[in-house]
């Protein structure tokens with residue numbers, strides 16, 4: 001059995017920000033994530049032809065000075081103001097993303113460069129799925145899928161709301177408090193998003209827009225990834241379906257919904273879209289949420305003789321990546337105060 | 341034109357390009373942007389509108405009499421509570437506290453009620469409703485309520501202190517039953533010379549504070565058996581009726 005005073009589950013932007021801040025306060029943490037790399041939903045796919053496709057958030061947007069300042073650390077790979085050319089009358093993924101007071105930033109290297117930056121110097125164990133939490137006389141016991149056990153004093157859960165609830169369900173004989181919070185969180189939702197990544201060879205008409213927001217369509221958006229990286233030959237697109245449509249087709253086979261999404265894209269940009277050189281379907285069961293599904297701050301609970309701190313995108317006053325970042329800041333602050 | 345009004349107008353002119361370091365961890369800076377007469381059922385006020393640079397929240401100062409450059413100004417901080425202040429909810433005592441504050445200030449030569457916009461103790465209105473729903477499910481254990489009731493007081497104090505400085509109030513007599521609030525405001529450079537308790541007269545609706553003196557782990561239980569959220573972080577003091 002391993003021992004760590006502070007264990008963070010989930011190495012997305014929220015968990016990484018929390019760990020980074022705690023490191024600055026002189027508190028060591030260990031991060032555990034089931035994924036192969038860090039960043040969670042902030043992810044970029046690289047193809048053999050050298051294309052990069054951001055298939056989670058397409059660009060960062062926000063107004064919090066600390067968030068924007070931290071993004072500036074990616075100096076050199078920042079595309080300030082992207083998307084420049086927006087077409088269509090549909091709404092963006094987050095309603096306020098395109099409002100004038102919001103700064104917009106895409107990353108040439110790929111959106112995943114941000115979590116990678118945050119992860120520098122942190123202790124992270126990837127491909128470690130947590131399957132159970134239990135309270136003990138010494139603190140909290142974290143059980144991994146591999147059978148490994150971690151004994152800890154404080155667990156930060158930096159997960160989408162539903163995955164958080166699933167872990168809270170594993171707690172044997174939960175207290176009234178935990179049951180109460182579980183009930184509460186069960187009222188919040190994270191919307192799914194069916195996503196298709198596709199590349200096309202040289203010679204395809206290059207779209208004039210960076211971002212297409214169709215209004216009457218199953219598609220929420222089509223991102224012209226090549227407009228971020230024009231030096232790579234050919235065209236790379238990411239198609240994201242709307243939440244309600246995604247929910248309806250979530251259990252279909254990827255071939256089925258991928259074909260439907262290409263069909264939906266064809267009248268918008270051309271029949272050629274149905275014949276990609278390479279494509280990949282990605283099902284985000286928990287993609288994004290909105291302000292009606294945000295809890296205003298991290299929640300602190302007692303488990304055994306230890307503590308559980310619930311953080312992540314859904315636990316801040318903001319939404320999306322900015323919300324995840326701010327919840328990381330808020331949870332680190334709460335831990336610092338606790339340790340004083 | 342009224343001299344008091346003139347002074348407030350001048351402050352607004354001066355504040356037009358105001359942009360400071362900001363207060364508190366969130367570096368909040370507020371700007372005085374508008375003023376008007378507001379006669380109320382409690383007395384004569386000026387309503388002064390402030391703009392917050394962080395989250396576009398519009399805060400309000402209800403100003404009675406001449407407070408600019410004054411010492412010993414009676415002042416009350418009130419945190420927005422839509423359900424209590426406006427709907428007259430009995431799950432909290434906000435409406436009572438707000439009314440008493442406005443009435444008390446209106447009976448003094450001068451005074452201010454700061455109305456701070458942070459609905460639902462920082463978790464927002466929708467989550468406040470969800471928290472009420474939670475209580476109805478019979479979950480009323482202490483910690484869950486604390487988790488829900490976690491109030492971002494720090495923010496309120498930063499905004500309040502800045503508003504007090506913007507109004508150029510030199511020192512205040514703070515109306516509160518919570519002595520900790522005095523230190524908090526002090527830490528933002530506001531001189532608090534005195535604490536005035538806020539005593540609420542009994543009425544048909546708040547009688548349960550007197551009748552259900554049963555404290556369960558520090559939480560009041562209201563008429564309907566729900567824990568009573570202390571939205572204003574201010575213990576309630578109700579005047580005992582003369583028998």
Ligand SMILES: Cc1cc2nc3c(=O)[nH]c(=O)nc-3n(C[C@H](O)[C@H](O)[C@H](O)COP(=O)(O)OP(=O)(O)OC[C@H]3O[C@@H](n4cnc5c(N)ncnc54)[C@H](O)[C@@H]3O)c2cc1C
Nearest residue numbers: 010012013014033034040041056057130287313320321324
């Ligand atoms: C298609 C799509 C489009 C989006 N568009 C935008 C946008 O335009 N703007 C915007 O701001 N945001 C957008 N978002 C949302 C944004 O990506 C998220 O808000 C943000 O990345 C959330 O960060 P997080 O750290 O809270 O959670 P996550 O990034 O989800 O991190 C949680 C981590 O926990 C890990 N994990 C989960 N369960 C376990 C377990 N049991 N054991 C171990 N590890 C576990 C996961 O592997 C993951 O790495 C979008 C997301 C998607 C998917």
